[in-house]
Amino acid sequence: MRLLKFFWWSCVAVFCGLLLSLSGAYLYLSPGLPSVDSLRRIQLQIPLRIYSSDAKLIAEFGEMRRTPIRFADIPPNFIKALLSAEDDNFANHYGVDLSSLMRAATQLLKSGGQIQSGGSTITMQVAKNFFLTNERSFSRKINEILLALQIERELSKDEILELYVNKIYLGNRAYGIEAAAQVYYGKPMHDLSLGQMAMIAGLPKAPSRFNPLVNPQRSKERRDWILGRMYKLGKIDQGQYQTALAEPIDASYHVPTPEVQAPYIAEMARAEMVGRYGSEAYTEGFHVTTTVPSNLQEAANEAVRSGLISYDQRHGYRGPESRLPGMTREAWQAELAKQKTQNGIEPAFVTQVLKSGIMVLTRSGQEETVAWDSMKWARPFLNTNSLGPRPQKPDDVVQVGDLIRVLRQPDGNLAFSQIPAAQGALVSLDPKNGAIRALVGGFSFEQSNYNRATQAKRQPGSSFKPFIYSAALDKGYTAATLVNDAPIVFADDNLDQVWRPKNDTNTFLGPIRLREALYKSRNLVSIRLLQAIGIDYALDYVSRFGFNKQDLPRNLSMALGTANLAPVEIAGGWSTFANGGYKIQPYLIQSIHSRNGDPLYIANPPSAPGENDDQPATVVDPAALAENIPAPASTVPTPAVAERIVDARTTYILTSMLQDVIKRGTGRRALAMGRGDIAGKTGTTNESKDSWFSGFNADYMTTVWTGFDQPESLGSHEFGGTVALPIWMSYMSAALKDKPEHMLPEPPGLLTLRIDPVSGRAASPGTPNAYFEVFKNEDSPPPMNELDPGTSAPGSPLPADDAAPIDLF
Template sequence: MRLFRRLLRYTLILGFALFTLGAIGIGVVYWLIVPRLPPVDSLRDVTLQVPLRIYSADGKLMATYGETRRIPVKIEDVPQQVKNAFLAAEDANFYNHPGVDYQGILRAVGLMISKRTLHVPGGSTITQQVARDFFLSSEVSLSRKATEIFLSFKIENTLSKDQILELYLNKIFLGNRAYGVAAAAEFYYGKTLDQLDLAECAMLASLPKFPSTGNPLNNRARALERRRYVLQRMLDNDFIDEAQLKQADAEPERAFAHEPPIDIEAPYIAELVRQEAIQRLGNNALTDAYTIRTTIDSREQTAANDAVRAGLIAYDRRHGWRGPEAHVELASNATAAELERKLDPFRTTFGLVPAIVTQSAEKEAHLRLNDGQTIALGLEDIAWARRYQDETSRGPAPKRVDAALKPGDIVRVAQYTDSKKQGRWQLAQIPSVQGALVALDPEDGAVRAEVGGFSFARSKFNRAVQSQRNPGSSFKPLFYAAAFEHGFTPASVVNDAPVVFPDPSKPNGQWTPKNDDDVFSGPMRLREAMVQSKNLVSVRLLDAIGVRYAREFVTRFGLSLEQVPPNLSMALGTASVSPMNMARAFAVIANGGYLVDPYFVDAIYDRDGKEVYKAQPAQVCAQCPERASDDGRAGTPPPATRTVVDNNGVTTTKDTLSPIASAQATPAAPATTRLAPRALDARTAYLIGSLLRDVVRRGTGSGAMVLKRNDLFGKTGSTNDHRDGWFVGYNADLVAATWMGFDDFSSMGHIEFGAQTALPIWIDFMRVALDGMPEKPFNTPAGISTAQIDPETGLLAAPGSEHTISEVFRTEDLTRIANSPNQPTEAEKKVQQEAYGIF
């Protein structure tokens, strides 16, 4: 008995000593650590990294940018089942403890002693995880752990339990760059939190432990084990019952990578917006939850996407089958898993689905798609696949399926668009030719649609703004405008005949321009020359007005001098321009002579929805009171725009391709309307428009009449060896420029004019863009007169003459001609002689 008392006394003394030492130790730690703890009041207004989101003008999501996927969510918007899953998995006693779980800490200490390592599981509450994630590093040390514990007490004294849980659920990393439960639900399941079932909630709650190596995309088996553990923990804590556990545990795991739910596909323009956002807002643009509203119209953008792809695929099919995309060795008894691995490097591209040929015979081939589906292609389904030989010729039509398709070939297939063949597949291929489209509002330059190529994923080069291509005959309206202001009229006659110029750079020392069709029509009026796109008339006309004058004049359309060659080849469209340049230039004609700056960022908002930027572009605003003194005459032309070469060697026109910089910004209410400068006489714009309307009605652009509208204007363009095909056209509300060509400047083939390549794209786009839009009258400005002329000579018709036609003139030109109808002045004789002569 005495021995027992002695042992008890020693035990009490030892316990007291240990308690005293522990208290002293805790006091010392407290004294050392607490004064150095960071303030936690910032957690009340914590700023989480949230990606940049870009929307169309009508509120459709176009793109998100940022290193992290995160969708902040309020705690009251988190379903109880989601909360319960995370509480069960991470901290079931969360709502009861003061910030730390003493039992968990003791358990962790015991493991550290027994295993002789600091790397032990357990012990951290949700509050401790918040402390670590917001204030501390991931260092494993006793001092860091002590700091974490004291921080947790401080957080618990500052925030409510719900506020702490909200921070945790929004901050926690759940793998695949997903931070927070809402972003993880979207990425893994393509759902919002309220759409998750119990099994999916449990899977998300299982991820914090092993977010990178234990998520269902990287290790499905391990993820399912963790899901079962979470479900069991939910049962143990009475969050679910046995029946719910069994049902959820039996659910198959359906997680796969869901990219953000983009409403409208516009990656080329979205990338331009991203670059401009960084330029204006700095690097935080991608992490500070900014929202950008663009000028893009979702309906028109979708129409542009469809039109460009349809045009490129149509061209590609016209030129034949280039063969399989790849060929792999394939065993006759290849398993489904082996076939899946063979197809794994290939991805579906806009309905062009990769497939591997598994069997092929005379009348039919069997193919396996990347989704596991097996299809059959017959001779009818490959009928178009005549073998490509070169840009102008193809082989014979295939007579056997196995002549075109062999086992191991990896090809593309697409479903028929014909409703009669719905559900059937046909052979396809990804086009090698490229195209671009830009559509903008001529009133203020707002970009309504933009496509920079067939696929942004395959090529990020934006041909709509970064390319420098020859515009061909689509350039003619610009220097025709110079000629009209030089004294020529639509009725002026210029000779369409062979011409020779000395040129030391040519092998024979001579330059002999030609018409596209090698046909010469003799003397003809400029209206007809534009309608028929006569090159030789253009060359003579340019020579008559002077290259220097014309070159400086076309800068009024927003081009730089560096883009325009200082020689007569300019008449054939050898300038270096992008579709954006051409759309902007034609907007001057469409809006009556005003130069507008293309822009595509309308407004920027911060994370609280406050407007921090608002574009205020220069507008035509013809009815504005400030335009009262505008008599339609062009004053001093605006200075030529400046060519800029960026770090990537891309040449751009600064004021065309910097929409945020060029459109003035104001964070407050818009000030007085900024007026676009007049660049072209309104009457000259009218005369050019009257020619371009005839191009569409009865000239090279007549294919556009399929739209059955009378308010369309435009011009085709083709270059030497058919390297480029263009159509630039407009009505009063919309200007659109389309281009097709190869990136390496290869020829598209001798029959591939702009009317065959670019015009069908323009038509398909405008069919949708102008649907429901009423036609607007072709308003005649003051100073325009109409007269009857002789169609052969272009001179005013004598009274009572037969076979006359109506023509439009600037009033002073008509007066001048009327005063000397049959006897041109000496100056006019000189100009006519220069225009008629064969040099």
């Protein structure tokens, strides 16, 4: 009896000691424990996602790949697999499983004090993952147990599981089971098979050790063990068990695949989001919708790629990127692995040279044929203006061991190619409000993420002339005003320099109407026109279009487009001509939504009023607009009317003049589009270092630039009409396909008169070769007999006195 009493009281003492120890530990540690209630408000890190205006994924940014999933959407078979692997008593315990803890304690004793396993339940893992570190210590374990008990008191089992499956790390930057399903199988969780679910359920224990991409055999062993546990616990029947066991380990690495190739758009949106939200842009799960429709962006991609390749092949083959003859197939394959595919142009090694073409080894390890017909363009490049002899057979072009480039054709065959040396940019806007509809910043983002559409400041050449003509039309000159297209010399006595501007053809046409001068792009007329209206007036006027006055040269060379401007600036300025005279600002982000779908920002740009508006909409004070400030959609005010900066009659007349550039001027190639509603202007700088075309109808304003990053000549026979215009045509033909012709209606205050082509004045009856011209009411020219000879008026010739030089510098 004494022995029994001793044993009894010893047990009581041990129990009381343990109770006192736990109580003391609780009293000591509990003040420092975080509030479990915060789990209800937890914000898991979710990457930034950028979408097109038609909801197609453009890009995803963020270190953690995560797509939270609700408990109701978790497949039941996955829950069974997870609990079988991690915590088969989850439904019955209260956060701590005593049997698991005892097993862990036994392992601890056997190992001489080394912690082997923690005996953790799923609830304890939630406590550790959200509140604690991975430190292996007794104090951390006690905190984990105390937190698990609190979590079980305050959260339901479903809530605990939902937190767990969305938080856990599962390898390859995948956080949460939905992200893991996408990374390993490229499909959502509910589409996985039982075997695939069991594989993912085996990852929490050791994401690297049981990773199916790194250790497929160990991953299979872990999966099969979990399936066996499920069968043993009665969670699946024998048929399901055997079927799942027979499944191969077919996991492969899947990254979020953009549905739209728009890397320059993605980078612009990312930079703007970081500017707004800082580092939280990458973790708060923002859903950004851009103004770019996927079909227009794809059309722009193809237009720039095809246009630059076409230009590049006109100037010959520059030779292989490297030459490695006599190497093994394995060595070639290793070298190919170092090369990047750029905008679809793949690296390949020449393995055989045949009469009918060549055989090449591609990065996929396959040998494929490149037909001779696709190589006939490859005359040797000598310099920008010279080519070698036309090749007669494949070995005139390549040798075995040459590292070349090939381009996959729509039919699957390969064509001989090379990466273009020249670059290009395209910007397309909605001229009514400045929404960017397509943007390409270079041939290949993989080659260079330098965005030439927004960052490259280049001289626009003659594509800048419409701004000077608009200034003149707003000052009283007309499309019929005669200007002398004749040689002119300007001297600067201080610098002892002489400037002799000339036309690109080095010819002179004498007195010529402004309309004709614009569509024939006569440089000397533009200079005389700027001289007549005055540089100060022109600078003030042109800066209205959104150009920084400091970027505009304060001399007559401005008339020839010597300012350094980015394509997006040119497109924004030209939009004023397309929208009837209103200033717009290009913008990219249409809306920003939170992870929960709540609107945080809705773009509300000042816009040109509708064509059928009798009165402008009520103008909202710009200070009241949510510019750059998050605002729910319900609070977005009525769009403000953009500022009018040009008379609508001026833009109408100028548009008709720019339409003549297409009909009979330097843009005649665009007649092939078969549309009567397009207007535009070419631009080519000295020595053809920059090639431009800007053009529009009432729906789209598009600017294209081409040139070399380090300015050099595109070639003596290359102009805006040969390099930039074909790209513009390709894009605009796709953008306007199946769309009716759309031109702004004629504004009031205009009249049409028959004009004498010799004098530029109203024609008398019977005047030979008289033509019709559009004028503002107040600027219509008088008849011949109402103006004395030698008098200058807006409708008459500008003075042609070249005796007085003007200082340019």
